[in-house]
Amino acid sequence: MQFIEFKKEHFIHDEKTGNYSLEIPKDEIGFGDVRLQKKQDDGSLAKIDAEIIDDLKQIKIILESPQDIRVNF
Incomplete structure (x- = not known):
């Protein structure tokens, strides 16, 4: 992955x-x-609650507040 x-x-x-x-x-x-x-302050990764809109050309990620994230695909 x-x-x-x-x-x-x-x-x-x-x-x-x-x-x-x-x-x-x-x-x-x-x-x-x-x-x-x-990404958490200590550098570890945790599950995040986000809305993902998947259409033909792109993925849109929507959060209530901005975060440092990793997108696995």
Whole structure:
């Protein structure tokens, strides 16, 4: 399984909903299953509660607050 890590700064704030989102093109991660983990202060990884919208061209990850995350694919 491969992964990409994203920092808090990669997320875009949606002022209408108050949430933060990140879009990843399918060209970068393929068309398989995606699993998310958040990076904790001690460097370990933990499960994260996020909304994932999967369409034909991209994956959109929506969080209530920006986090440093790892996207496994």
